[in-house]
Amino acid sequence: MRLEYFQLIDRIADLDLERRTIRAEARVPQASTIFEGHFPGFPLMPGVLLVEIMAQASGWLIIGLTGFSRMPFLAAIKDAKLRSFVTPGTSLTAAATLIHDGSGFARTQAEILNDGKVACNAEITFRVVAFPNPEFRAFMEKAAAAIAFPMEAIPHE
Amino acid sequence: MSSTFDTVANIIAETCDIPRETIKPESHATDDLGIDSLDFLDVAFAIDKAFGIKMPLEQWTQEVNEGKATTEQYFVLSNLCARIDELVAAKTA
Numbered sequence: 001m002r003l004e005y006f007q008l009i010d011r012i013a014d015l016d017l018e019r020r021t022i023r024a025e026a027r028v029p030q031a032s033t034i035f036e037g038h039f040p041g042f043p044l045m046p047g048v049l050l051v052e053i054m055a056q057a058s059g060w061l062i063i064g065l066t067g068f069s070r071m072p073f074l075a076a077i078k079d080a081k082l083r084s085f086v087t088p089g090t091s092l093t094a095a096a097t098l099i100h101d102g103s104g105f106a107r108t109q110a111e112i113l114n115d116g117k118v119a120c121n122a123e124i125t126f127r128v129v130a131f132p133n134p135e136f137r138a139f140m141e142k143a144a145a146a147i148a149f150p151m152e153a154i155p156h157e
Numbered sequence: 158m159s160s161t162f163d164t165v166a167n168i169i170a171e172t173c174d175i176p177r178e179t180i181k182p183e184s185h186a187t188d189d190l191g192i193d194s195l196d197f198l199d200v201a202f203a204i205d206k207a208f209g210i211k212m213p214l215e216q217w218t219q220e221v222n223e224g225k226a227t228t229e230q231y232f233v234l235s236n237l238c239a240r241i242d243e244l245v246a247a248k249t250a
Contacts, residue, residue, distance in 0.1 A: 075195060102205055103214040105198045125198055 003032050008053045009094065012149045015064050020098035022061035024147070026053050026112075030089040045086040050120045051077055054110035057094035058124050060149060062106050063140070065098060067155040071140070072106060072126035080122035090114060096124075104128055161208075161238040168203040169234075172196065182235035187228065210244040 001008050014023040028045050035043035055074050062072040086092065096110040106128050111121035131137040144151060162182055169186070170177040173196050186192045192200065201212055220226040230236055 075198060100202055100205065101211070102198070102201055103211055103216070104218070105201065105214075107202055125202070127198075 001027050001029055003029060003034060003049070006052070007143065007146075008049065009056050009060065009147050011147050012060060013093070015061065015150050015153060017065060017154065020061070020065060022057055022064070022094075022096050024057045024060065024094045026057075026092045026094050028086060028088055028090045028092065032088070035088055043088050045088070045090070047080075047082040047120070050082060050086060050112055051080055051122060053092065053094050053112060054096065054120070054122055055124055055126075058096040058098075058108040058110050059126065060144075060147075061096050061098060061108065062126060062128060063144075064149070064154045065101070066128065068137075068141070068144075068151070069130070070128050071131045071136070072128050074124070075105065075127045076125040078123040078125070080120070082120045084114065084117070084119045086112075086114060086119055092119065099123070161241055162234065164207055165204060165234060165238055165241065168207065169200055172199045172203055180234070182233075182238070184234050185229065186232040186234065186237070204241065208241055208245050210241065210248060212241070212244065 001010055008026055009024045010027050011025045012022065013025055014021070016022070034046065038044060038046050059072045063070070093113040094110065095113065096108045098106060099109050100107040104127060105125060107123060107125045109121070109123055112119045131140070166177060166180040169175055169180055169190065169192065173190070173192050175190055180190065184190050186197065201214055205211055217226065217231045221228055221231070231240060
């Protein structure tokens, strides 16, 4: 997890296009300036970043389902529940299921598991649009390679 | 038509917190009811689920942007319901 670059997913563990699910690993770093302020003497992974982990996992799922032809942008978060504290050094599993493939939008049900227990969950809506430019797509392809996104498993345009 | 409208109006009322009695067949979703594009995603989600369809919002938006259609053709509720009925009929045909 590279908090300073907002790259919160470390590895795609499983992408199942038929079942429209994804599972990803996200390891919270032991040290970060974020924990100096959140909170002094009681470091916690901020809830908004936990939501972002779920969004990024969901986003990779949508990218996979669209054959890397479209980019999901976070649009709405519904019923987000932060059920337990997440501390530095924790290894998390983010899981998401596509629950609706709309025209220009998609919705997922996502959760984060900490040691097998649900630490947080939410229903997340994305606007799904064409990549704004080739550079952006190239950046995402590079990011995909860095997290073992199974490019060979997805349909191509 | 009437049942489609009732379903759509109830979805809009619940999703967008708009009094049900103010939602009429002649209401324009944006101009009259003030539903913005983000709220309309929630409406579209609920309509897609309720009718088992996928409203082609991107196609409609493109047609409007290119001047091939007016927003009234798709977003006045009576017209929206007619489009929904067509999509349902096409699905079951």
